[in-house]
Amino acid sequence: MRYNRPYQHIISLFQETKIMLRRKLLGVLALYAFLLPMLSFGQTTAVGSSTTATPAKAVYAAPKEVIDKIRDEGMNHSQVMQTLSYLTDVIGQRLTGSPSLRHANEWTRDTLAKWGLQNAHLEAWGPFGRGWVLKSFSAQVSQPYDIPLIAYPKAWAPGANLVNADVVYLDAKGEAGLEKYKGQLKGKIVLVSDPRELKADFTGIGRRETDESLAKLADAPDPATIQRPAIPAQPSPEMLARRQAAAFAARRLMFAFNEGAAMLVDNSRGGAGGTIFVQQASVAQQQPEQPDPNFRRLSPWQKEAESMILPQVTLSSENYNRLVRMIQQGEKLKMTVNVDAQYLDGDGMVNNTIAEIPGTDPKLKDQIVMLGGHMDSWHSGTGATDNGAGVAVAMEAVRILQAAGLKPRRTIRIALWTGEEEGLLGSRAYVKQHFGEMKGAQANFFGPPDPNAPKPELLKGPEYEKLSAYFNLDNGTGKIRGVYMQGNGNVRPYFDSWLTPFNDLGAKTLTMSNTGGTDHLSFDAIGLPGFQFIQDEIEYSTLTHHSNQDVFDRIQADDMKESATIMAAFVYQTAMIDEMMPKKGQK
Numbered sequence: 125m126r127y128n129r130p131y132q133h134i135i136s137l138f139q140e141t142k143i144m145l146r147r148k149l150l151g152v153l154a155l156y157a158f159l160l161p162m163l164s165f166g167q168t169t170a171v172g173s174s175t176t177a178t179p180a181k182a183v184y185a186a187p188k189e190v191i192d193k194i195r196d197e198g199m200n201h202s203q204v205m206q207t208l209s210y211l212t213d214v215i216g217q218r219l220t221g222s223p224s225l226r227h228a229n230e231w232t233r234d235t236l237a238k239w240g241l242q243n244a245h246l247e248a249w250g251p252f253g254r255g256w257v258l259k260s261f262s263a264q265v266s267q268p269y270d271i272p273l274i275a276y277p278k279a280w281a282p283g284a285n286l287v288n289a290d291v292v293y294l295d296a297k298g299e300a301g302l303e304k305y306k307g308q309l310k311g312k313i314v315l316v317s318d319p320r321e322l323k324a325d326f327t328g329i330g331r332r333e334t335d336e337s338l339a340k341l342a343d344a345p346d347p348a349t350i351q352r353p354a355i356p357a358q359p360s361p362e363m364l365a366r367r368q369a370a371a372f373a374a375r376r377l378m379f380a381f382n383e384g385a386a387m388l389v390d391n392s393r394g395g396a397g398g399t400i401f402v403q404q405a406s407v408a409q410q411q412p413e414q415p416d417p418n419f420r421r422l423s424p425w426q427k428e429a430e431s432m433i434l435p436q437v438t439l440s441s442e443n444y445n446r447l448v449r450m451i452q453q454g455e456k457l458k459m460t461v462n463v464d465a466q467y468l469d470g471d472g473m474v475n476n477t478i479a480e481i482p483g484t485d486p487k488l489k490d491q492i493v494m495l496g497g498h499m500d501s502w503h504s505g506t507g508a509t510d511n512g513a514g515v516a517v518a519m520e521a522v523r524i525l526q527a528a529g530l531k532p533r534r535t536i537r538i539a540l541w542t543g544e545e546e547g548l549l550g551s552r553a554y555v556k557q558h559f560g561e562m563k564g565a566q567a568n569f570f571g572p573p574d575p576n577a578p579k580p581e582l583l584k585g586p587e588y589e590k591l592s593a594y595f596n597l598d599n600g601t602g603k604i605r606g607v608y609m610q611g612n613g614n615v616r617p618y619f620d621s622w623l624t625p626f627n628d629l630g631a632k633t634l635t636m637s638n639t640g641g642t643d644h645l646s647f648d649a650i651g652l653p654g655f656q657f658i659q660d661e662i663e664y665s666t667l668t669h670h671s672n673q674d675v676f677d678r679i680q681a682d683d684m685k686e687s688a689t690i691m692a693a694f695v696y697q698t699a700m701i702d703e704m705m706p707k708k709g710q711k
Contacts, residue, residue: 183617183618183621183701184618184697184700184701184702185621185622185624185697186693186696186697186700188625190528190530190696191625191693193528193530194524194525194528194530194689194692194693194696195625195689195693197524197527197528197689198520198524198685198686198688198689198692199685199686199689201527202520202684202685202688203520203523204516204517204519204520204681204684204685204688205516205679205681205684207235207516207519207520208508208512208513208515208516208676208679208684209676210231211228211231211232211499211507211512211515211516212506212507212508212512212675212676213506213676215227215228215231216506217501217502217503217504217505217506217507218499218500218501218507218542219255219256219279219500219501219502219503220252220425220474220500220542220543220545220546220549221252221253221254221255221256221425221468221472221474222255222256222257222468222503223255223257223468225474225499225500225542226475228477228499229246229475229476229477229499229540229542230246232477232499232515232519232540233245233246233477233479235519236477236479236519236522236538237479239522239523239526240526241479241480241481241522241526241538242479242480242481242482243478243479243480244477244478244479244480245477245478245479246475246476246477246478247475247476247477247478247554248473248474248475249473249474249475249476249542249543249549249550249553249554249557250471250472250473250474250553251471251472251473252425252472252473252474252543252546252549253423253425253426253427253472254280254425254426254427254467254468254469254472255467255468255469255470256279256280256425256465256466256467256468257465257466257468258277258463258464258465258503259464259465259466260462260464261275261276261277261462261463261464262460262461262462263275263437263439263459263460263461263462264459264460265291265447265457265458265459266288266458266459266460267456267457267458268455268456268457271443271446273439273440273443273459274398274400274439274440274442274443275389275400275437275438275439275440275443276400276402276437276438276503276504276672277402277435277436277437277438277463277465278402278403278404278405278406278436278437278438279402279403279404279405279424279502279503280404280405280424280425280429280433280467281405281424281433281434281435281436281437281463281465282430282433282434282435282463282465282467283435283463283464283465283466284386284387284435284461284462284463285462285463285464286460286461286462287313287386287387287435287459287460287461287462288458288459288460289311289312289313289386289387289458289459290311290312290313290456290457290458291312291313291314291315291389291447291451291457291458291459292305292308292309292312292313292314292315292451293314293315293447293448293451293452294309294314294315294316294376294380296376298372299372299375302375302376302379305379305383306383307383308383309380309383309384309385310383310384310385311384311385311386312385312386313385313386313387313389313459313461314380314385314387314388314389315389315390315444315447315448315451316376316377316380316388316389316390317390317391317444318391319391319441319444319445319448319449320391320392320441320444320445322396322441322442322445325396329663329666329667330661330662330663330666330667331660331661331662332602332660332661332662333605333658333660333661338605338606338632338633341633341635341637342633342635344635344636344637345636346611346613346636347611347636347637347638348611348708371411374409374411375411377406377408378408378409378410378411380408380434381408381432381434382408385434386434386435387434387435387436387437387461388406388434388435388436388437389436389437389438389439389444389459390436390437390438390439390444391438391439391441391444391445392438392439392440392441392444392671394666395440395441395666395667395671395673396441396442397442398440398442398672399440399667399671399672399673400438400439400440400504400671400672401438401669401670401671402438402502402503402504402670402671402672403502403545403670404423404424404425405424405433405434405436406424406433406436407421407422407423407424407429407432407433408432408433408434409421409422409432423546425546427467427469430467435461435463437461437463474542474543474549474550475542476539476540476541476542476550476551476554477499477538477539477540478537478538478539478540479522479537479538480535480536480537480538481522481525481526481532481535481536482535483532483533483534483535483536483699484531484532484533485533485534488533488534489533489534489535490535490590491534491535491590491591491592491704492534492535492536492537492587492590492591492592493532493534493535493536493537493591493592493593493594493595493695493698493699494536494537494538494539494591494593494594494595495518495521495522495536495537495538495539495594495595495596495691495695496514496515496518496538496539496540496541496551496594496595496596496643497511497513497514497515497517497518497540497541497596497597497598497643498511498514498515498540498541498542498543498544498545498550498551498598498642498643499511499512499515499540499541499542500541500542500543500544500545500546500550501545501674502545502670502674504671504672504674505668505671505672505673505674505675506674506675506676507674508601508668508674508675508676508678508679509600509601509662509663509664509668509669509674509678509679510598510600510664510668510669510670510674511544511597511598511642513597513600513601513679513684514596514597514598514599515540516684516688517597517684517687517688517691518538518540518597518688518691519538519540520684520688520692521538521688521689521691521692521695522536522538522692522695524688524689524692525692525695525696530696532696532699532700533699533700534592534698534699534700535699536695536696536699539551539554541554541643544598544642544643548642548643548645548646550643551643551646551647552646554646555585555646555647555649555650555652556585557585558585558586558587559584559585559587559588559591559647559650559652560582560583560584560585560588560650561582561583561585561650562580562581562582562583562649562650563580563581563582563583564577564578564579564580564581582650582651588650588652591647591652591653592653592698592699592704592705593615593652593653593654593655593698593705594644594647594652594653594654594655595644595655595657595691595694595695595698596642596643596644596654596655596656596657597656597657597659597687597691598642598643598656599642599656599657599658599659599661599664600659600661600662600663600664600668600669601662601664601678601679601680601683601684602659602660602661602662602664602680602683603629603630603631603659603660603680603682603683603686603687604626604631604657604658604659604686604687604690604691605630605631605632605633605657605658605659605660606619606623606631606632606633606634606635606657606658607619607623607633607634607635607655607656607657607658608635608637608638608639608655608656608657608658609634609635609636609637609655610638610639610644610648610653610654610655610656610708611636611637611638611708612653612706612707612708613636614706614707614708614710615653615655615705615706616634618697618698618701618705619634619694620634622693622694622697623690625693626686626689626690626693629686629690631686631690633658635658639656639658642656644656651707651708652707653705653706653707653708657687657690657691659687660683662678662680662683663678
């Protein structure tokens with residue numbers, strides 16, 4: 125998930141206090157257990173260059189003929205790309221709260237039911253807020269001559285009906301710089317960010333993990349054993365600079381708003397060659413002078429924020445840089461921009477898609493194994509790598525099990541989440557309703573923890589004791605290389621054994637490391653086994669993540685087939701073992 129999550133304004137100010145919010149797709153070298161027809165015994169585990177003995181642990185492994193059946197269906201009869209094409213090419217972008225997301229909910233529900241899954245339904249959560257639809261958009265420089273522009277409006281920004289206005293570059297580095305523009309922005313299209321230097325790329329934007337990169341996580345310690353430095357009473361110069369930069373950006377936004385600017389235009393935060401990274405609009409809101417834990421920034425999808433949002437557009441860096449240079453050379457520019465956007469007000473509720481393969485063991489069928497990924501996306505692409513890929517893989521995994529005629533002992537439940545991009549909202553709501561919540565667990569961004577604060581309390585929900593594990597996929601199109609164990613060393617013997625039949629596909633890696641930014645965290649936060657698979661990076665951070673290039677053509681078909689096959693095998697075997705998947709710290 126990168127990240128635009130709730131509290132992102134806090135994260136930007138106090139980035140140093142958040143761990144693992146970047147999706148680093150790394151892995152580790154892992155040796156594995158001897159595989160017998162029904163049992164696998166852990167012997168030794170390679171960690172970096174050293175080999176350490178681990179206690180022998182008998183775990184269930186599916187018979188070879190079952191794994192062969194899963195592999196044959198997944199690799200030779202796959203439907204994963206057809207599923208992804210309909211989700212992305214036909215349905216398209218799936219912004220949270222949009223009609224297209226609702227279409228995706230209904231289509232995935234009906235497709236899962238058609239494949240024979242039971243209890244396929246939509247489960248509402250919320251209220252979230254307003255929907256937003258972009259009906260039409262155009263942008264170009266109109267004077268001194270026409271220049272077509274690669275651009276995209278920001279989500280939840282209001283429409284702008286054929287604005288034809290002068291362009292001003294708000295080149296202000298501090299309060300004094302802002303004052304120079306007093307009275308000059310009313311009715312203008314304002315360029316509000318700095319130009320970006322674009323250098324030639326001699327290495328390529330796509331990559332797979334190497335033995336060396338995978339080996340780094342082999343030596344990673346249990347995250348629980350890592351001592352984090354205390355938050356200093358006085359901020360470091362770097363921390364202070366980040367805070368000041370974020371505070372000035374907020375004041376600059378308020379300045380342009382108060383001056384009556386017609387539209388704000390910013391530079392894509394990354395990418396080149398016409399790639400635009402674009403997310404949600406910024407709300408003009410007065411910031412407190414000092415960090416205030418009670419301050420709450422309005423989100424653009426809240427109705428009360430509408431009056432404080434200007435029309436906002438992001439340009440490709442090549443276009444943006446050129447406009448800045450032309451203005452600096454003394455040219456007087458005009459732009460003509462039309463944004464036909466509509467807010468959708470209703471009850472504010474959004475849905476997750478849920479379906480099940482019922483368990484067959486009378487003693488275990490009420491227990492649950494879950495898998496999933498998030499279905500919502502940003503709006504400038506079609507959400508193929510983030511995270512149509514994860515949705516299609518999870519759907520394909522249950523289709524494989526159905527097509528192979530396998531009968532799991534436990535119930536397998538697929539969940540396709542929504543609202544992930546705004547803060548894991550759909551999965552958090554689902555986990556709270558079904559499994560429980562951690563009361564009193566609040567991050568402290570403003571100083572050392574209060575020693576007198578009450579300890580967080582786990583309030584278990586009705587299905588807390590029934591969930592064995594949740595498996596998530598949300599790091600793009602890259603093939604599965606292993607699993608982040610999320611600090612739960614108890615699962616190593618199981619995952620070692622279950623990866624063994626797929627070592628030839630490059631899936632060998634286990635790491636104790638945590639990874640963040642996606643829906644497995646909703647489960648992990650209340651002590652339930654929740655796991656994200658390690659994947660190859662491919663072009664995720666460099667090209668597709670939250671950009672207009674997040675489209676079907678960037679998907680690697682063979683990787684998708686392999687990932688669906690491995691996920692199907694993991695979920696099936698978790699549903700077949702006698703015992704529940706062990707939790708962290710469980711003896």
